Amino acid sequence: MKSKLLTIAAICCVSVSQAQDSLMFRKISDEVMLHSTCYENLRVLCKTVGHRLSGTPAAAKAVKWGEQAMKDAGADKVWLQPVNVPRWHRGKESLELKLGKEYKSVPVLSLGNSQGTDGKPLEAAVVMVYSFDEYKTLPEKEVKGKIVFFNYRFRQDFVNSFEGYSDAVMYRWNSPNVAARRGAAGVIIRSMSTGMDDYPHTGSMHYDDSVKKLPEMAIGNLTADALEAACKKGSVLARMTSECHMKEGLAPSFNVIGEIKGTENPERIITVGGHLDSWDAGEGAHDDGAGCVQSIEVIRAFKAMGFKPRYTIRAVLFMNEENGNKGGMAYSDSAISKKENHILAIESDAGGFSPRGIGLDMPEAQKNQIRKYAPLFLPYNVYDFEKEEGGVDISPIHNKLKVPAAGLIPDSQRYFDYHHTDNDVFEMVNHRELKLGAVTLAQLIYLVCEHGLD
Amino acid sequence: MKSKLLTIAAICCVSVSQAQDSLMFRKISDEVMLHSTCYENLRVLCKTVGHRLSGTPAAAKAVKWGEQAMKDAGADKVWLQPVNVPRWHRGKESLELKLGKEYKSVPVLSLGNSQGTDGKPLEAAVVMVYSFDEYKTLPEKEVKGKIVFFNYRFRQDFVNSFEGYSDAVMYRWNSPNVAARRGAAGVIIRSMSTGMDDYPHTGSMHYDDSVKKLPEMAIGNLTADALEAACKKGSVLARMTSECHMKEGLAPSFNVIGEIKGTENPERIITVGGHLDSWDAGEGAHDDGAGCVQSIEVIRAFKAMGFKPRYTIRAVLFMNEENGNKGGMAYSDSAISKKENHILAIESDAGGFSPRGIGLDMPEAQKNQIRKYAPLFLPYNVYDFEKEEGGVDISPIHNKLKVPAAGLIPDSQRYFDYHHTDNDVFEMVNHRELKLGAVTLAQLIYLVCEHGLD
Numbered sequence: 010m011k012s013k014l015l016t017i018a019a020i021c022c023v024s025v026s027q028a029q030d031s032l033m034f035r036k037i038s039d040e041v042m043l044h045s046t047c048y049e050n051l052r053v054l055c056k057t058v059g060h061r062l063s064g065t066p067a068a069a070k071a072v073k074w075g076e077q078a079m080k081d082a083g084a085d086k087v088w089l090q091p092v093n094v095p096r097w098h099r100g101k102e103s104l105e106l107k108l109g110k111e112y113k114s115v116p117v118l119s120l121g122n123s124q125g126t127d128g129k130p131l132e133a134a135v136v137m138v139y140s141f142d143e144y145k146t147l148p149e150k151e152v153k154g155k156i157v158f159f160n161y162r163f164r165q166d167f168v169n170s171f172e173g174y175s176d177a178v179m180y181r182w183n184s185p186n187v188a189a190r191r192g193a194a195g196v197i198i199r200s201m202s203t204g205m206d207d208y209p210h211t212g213s214m215h216y217d218d219s220v221k222k223l224p225e226m227a228i229g230n231l232t233a234d235a236l237e238a239a240c241k242k243g244s245v246l247a248r249m250t251s252e253c254h255m256k257e258g259l260a261p262s263f264n265v266i267g268e269i270k271g272t273e274n275p276e277r278i279i280t281v282g283g284h285l286d287s288w289d290a291g292e293g294a295h296d297d298g299a300g301c302v303q304s305i306e307v308i309r310a311f312k313a314m315g316f317k318p319r320y321t322i323r324a325v326l327f328m329n330e331e332n333g334n335k336g337g338m339a340y341s342d343s344a345i346s347k348k349e350n351h352i353l354a355i356e357s358d359a360g361g362f363s364p365r366g367i368g369l370d371m372p373e374a375q376k377n378q379i380r381k382y383a384p385l386f387l388p389y390n391v392y393d394f395e396k397e398e399g400g401v402d403i404s405p406i407h408n409k410l411k412v413p414a415a416g417l418i419p420d421s422q423r424y425f426d427y428h429h430t431d432n433d434v435f436e437m438v439n440h441r442e443l444k445l446g447a448v449t450l451a452q453l454i455y456l457v458c459e460h461g462l463d
Numbered sequence: 464m465k466s467k468l469l470t471i472a473a474i475c476c477v478s479v480s481q482a483q484d485s486l487m488f489r490k491i492s493d494e495v496m497l498h499s500t501c502y503e504n505l506r507v508l509c510k511t512v513g514h515r516l517s518g519t520p521a522a523a524k525a526v527k528w529g530e531q532a533m534k535d536a537g538a539d540k541v542w543l544q545p546v547n548v549p550r551w552h553r554g555k556e557s558l559e560l561k562l563g564k565e566y567k568s569v570p571v572l573s574l575g576n577s578q579g580t581d582g583k584p585l586e587a588a589v590v591m592v593y594s595f596d597e598y599k600t601l602p603e604k605e606v607k608g609k610i611v612f613f614n615y616r617f618r619q620d621f622v623n624s625f626e627g628y629s630d631a632v633m634y635r636w637n638s639p640n641v642a643a644r645r646g647a648a649g650v651i652i653r654s655m656s657t658g659m660d661d662y663p664h665t666g667s668m669h670y671d672d673s674v675k676k677l678p679e680m681a682i683g684n685l686t687a688d689a690l691e692a693a694c695k696k697g698s699v700l701a702r703m704t705s706e707c708h709m710k711e712g713l714a715p716s717f718n719v720i721g722e723i724k725g726t727e728n729p730e731r732i733i734t735v736g737g738h739l740d741s742w743d744a745g746e747g748a749h750d751d752g753a754g755c756v757q758s759i760e761v762i763r764a765f766k767a768m769g770f771k772p773r774y775t776i777r778a779v780l781f782m783n784e785e786n787g788n789k790g791g792m793a794y795s796d797s798a799i800s801k802k803e804n805h806i807l808a809i810e811s812d813a814g815g816f817s818p819r820g821i822g823l824d825m826p827e828a829q830k831n832q833i834r835k836y837a838p839l840f841l842p843y844n845v846y847d848f849e850k851e852e853g854g855v856d857i858s859p860i861h862n863k864l865k866v867p868a869a870g871l872i873p874d875s876q877r878y879f880d881y882h883h884t885d886n887d888v889f890e891m892v893n894h895r896e897l898k899l900g901a902v903t904l905a906q907l908i909y910l911v912c913e914h915g916l917d
Contacts, residue, residue, distance in 0.1 A: 038620070038622060039620045042619050042620045042622075043619060043620055048659070165496050165497060165895070166492070166493045166496045166497055168492065168496075168842060168843055168844065168899070169844075170895070203895060205502070205894055363817070363874045363876050365844065388622060389622055390622065390623075390819065390874070392846050420817045420844070420874060422817050422893055422895040422896045422899065423893050423895070423896070426893070439876055439877050439880070440659055441619065441624070441657060441876040441877070442876045442877070445622070445876065
């Protein structure tokens, strides 16, 4: 009888607890959907700071903006964490293609971290290949001194566009190394883009130690189509001119951190963050202004609701995700040196789109603890807890301190239309979609505060 | 032993069948994502026809476009089904508000089907109320001869924005009747809008038989905010001028129908459709050009894949969904008179956004037949089979012939930013999201062709 009563009591506790969780989920959603400042915060970041590459004055201005936004959100404590960042400089750049009788200038972006042509024109015939494998079959004399056009198309058949990105991104990251090994002079790539437009997409590349540093430029899909057609017909000349280069040494910058102190276990920390730096195109709205303002919104909403978390909640605007991840490393190094106790780190860096799930990169037992609450998320259109995803900024703390990592999974269809382009601007972010992402983050954090994560 | 073998055989059949279904789902997705013409079809509809209110020359042009698009998609048979439609005419319209010292013109749209001011200015003081209930508490002398501003705000706290629409839409549909009963002279409403902008949203209203036909105009959220602030401060004058009116009698128009003949049971029909007419604002891109081109895409994709459906598949572009539903009724009447055997009708009329589910309006047993296949849809981000939704165009055939109805459920966050506004244009539709909706429709139809729906 006693055990039966205990069972009933336990069932009652569970259902009371679930009802409370459900109520709190609704309160969080209402608070954010009705009173959020995240959309207005994003407008200010995009329109008064704009793009903000690590080490630039704009990035410094973004740090000041973030510090103030954290204070305005009501964080108990706001501070700047020093980070030394690389400084890549774009300068002037142009790509001219001679597809017919005359050279014409086309929209172009040099790839991030790449070394340009010292501002002098590099003119050569274009050799088009569809893949690394095809390139390797060409006789060396056919590629020596040429500009190689790696015409690998972003595959639209992947329903999850991040899979298409993973599939294609080696052509951005590694083409100059592949090309240089056989004597090519420069590289043009088709952008990592789902867009049916002509925006070139920048993004990081790297040079292997042993090879010559070739210039690498991205063109939009329409220009790539035109170049492809011309290459099929006959010989094409290209003239690349760019001043881009990596500056010597590192420059001082910061992660911006805002905190709500935990009531019961303040030494246990939950991190939620996005990255404050962006590429030097557009306004870094989806990538990753969205993640920044959503993380700040978690602080604002909890303070406005009077929710007192058991654990400490930190919103972190990481610096330098795009070309170095120095912010993520600094955060991890600091956690190690201070012997901090981190129980969960969450990142929002997949755009301010309508949320669909939460990626979980943690042991199976912990995944299952979170999955148990999946039904609570369903009314908020969040249903996918199967992907193993965290985020770049939180990867050092995840890898070095084994902190469980989670990543917000928004709808992925539009992301690679805008990613790293002049079109990643505030106007491409929908206010309701952005806010719902913040709702999901706050709901997850609430759950872990209430029920722990062992 | 025999029964055990039969069980094993049955399990093998199920899993072979599931594997075939899964393979076919992938083929459909690849075909649409890589070769669809639906985005280009939408561009042509939006940019060469534009908006297309029932009974206008533009609607007639849209019928010709639809007929040709069905032929281009490879339909076995294409025909036009006569529909007589009402003709509402907007004409010139303006709303001037005297919020300060002078009258200023504001962005405005008269509500569809409403009777204007015969082109003469109607000037009166504005009485603002937040609800019908509040209006009813006002003394009659305070509202007599006045212009009533129904300032009901679209609730942003509903996660599913269609619930917000359902909650608010009575203020569009019925305000003139409520206002007229107590002697008001005209009505202004805050648009049924999630937008943080100043686009007015039109849409249908109706007049009760017994009341005076008051003019009704919608203003965007920003103008509504300004008007609200002014009304709180003191008295405000408004001047409404509009020529809009319903023309006498009905005009001839058409539903556009394209068909793939079934192989085994051609007499059994599956309908998939959207509506071809739109309001006379924007380009009717999401509402409902998207549903039209997705329905045509089902035909194109099946023909291109060489899929030979057991049942007949009909893509239908319905006329006059927006202000009369005469197309849906004509389709149903024809089905009744021809004693057609319809096994399923599916509608896409909730925008060309990333799909999330399929609404099912049919007996529970049939719902469960479809839900059984939910795991097949999950890789395509379609997971919600719980909503009871069909569509307006297919409601007559559903109601009169008890045909099971289904409705595509896309993400709802952006729909009511664009719905019935000048901003519902091609540029607001994302190509991948639009195509994925067509994938979902084709996958559902494939399943029902393969496995039936009893």
